[in-house]
Amino acid sequence: MLINGEPGNTISIRDRGLLYGDGVFRTLLVSNGQPQHWPLHYQKLKHDCEALGIACPDFDGLVAELSGLSDAHPDAVLKLIVTRGLSARGYAPVPQAMPTHIWDVAPLPEYPESYALQGVTLRLCELRLGHQPRLAGIKHLNRLESVLAAAECADVAEGLLLDSDGHVIEGVRSNVFLIFNGHLITPDLSRCGVAGVQRDRVMVCARQQGMRIEVRDVELNELFAADEVFLTNSVFGLWPVSHFGQRRWTDFSHAQKIRAWLERSDHG
């Protein structure tokens, strides 16, 4: 683990990351010593920092740290947290705050191979995501909704989250896509949800292949009616959904085609 570039595994109890969840994070994969899609992760980190008015750490400094970590842990999951830094008492951020950035390393998760090939069970969470347009899309440290939802769905591969209006938003730790008549549909995340880097990659690949894409409100009955449903995140990549409530899917041809595009672009 590195804290502001130095080896360490603790932070001050006055860090605003702890006090208020005042920060953002990234989770990325290292495969064969190569960090996957780092430039996209940095772009998203910078975007999220800017949305909260946090000074994003410099690209070159992070690359140097990332390079050392990837050499030491060639197959791992890296987490990068950026907080607004230390604070006196009070919610108001001080403009001169020096951000804290933290790298942590975890082993690759051991998901059953069947998840990617035969699909996963998705279950509807009872928790509904609240609307907060000022924080929507950002991968910030205020993740209590995710914690409560994950607690509900700990016994299935993934939980599905609706918002307070009943629209389909995302998985607990993934983004969700629907295929309808060969078109790609993914929920609008302007009121809640986290817009992942892998979600962007799917849309870029699909667009390059001439697929029609809609980013819009998605009703739950559309999910049941979809030709295919799949989930994405930066660690597991892409999982087709095989079970949701009484609905079963067995044809994952679009999901598999899109995964092939993503893998080609990984090595391209």
Added chain:
Amino acid sequence: MLINGEPGNTISIRDRGLLYGDGVFRTLLVSNGQPQHWPLHYQKLKHDCEALGIACPDFDGLVAELSGLSDAHPDAVLKLIVTRGLSARGYAPVPQAMPTHIWDVAPLPEYPESYALQGVTLRLCELRLGHQPRLAGIKHLNRLESVLAAAECADVAEGLLLDSDGHVIEGVRSNVFLIFNGHLITPDLSRCGVAGVQRDRVMVCARQQGMRIEVRDVELNELFAADEVFLTNSVFGLWPVSHFGQRRWTDFSHAQKIRAWLERSDHG
């Protein structure tokens, strides 16, 4: 500072308080070596821990720590944070997690004496609180809305927060009360907002004095029309509002009466 009863000022970067804001906190005043309203704070801490499924630290252990801190810092603001503790990767809480509890000490804030006597300026924040009934009322560590709101209102005594429906909810770091024809009105906090200990105390005192109390949705135009408006929290106690937009108030007689009740119950 104490971490799990031991002197210290850092926590693990794998503490869920940092990773997800997965915890709750209390801010309380120590005056002349006496922690103010500790039993109420503990009751609220326990309630908030239970709402998140976090094991609340034992009363007696906290009292022993609090006693030492109050002796060492007889006039101070104490902050007590309880997080769900350490975590492996992933949002889902593990049942066997050992909570982390943290005490921090800050000097008394130096508010102008006029705030309590001549009232304060309240300004409407642009940020609207999102609805999340599962977290409403809880003083948890997911405080980005408070941070964004405080950044907007750093140049006035307090900012007023509405919810996404335009209802009056609270101040950035306080609860809000209206007086109408001698009745006390305070916003319903079942969809968003933080229910402070001082808010409870005001309602208990007012009820004991035979005042009629309504806890309900409050419209912004009711605030403009109120005979008096005042703010409460555990550190500053009670501040009447003198200015809000074009509205001026100069009669604070109900607010002053309620403050007198609170002070009598402090020493009773």
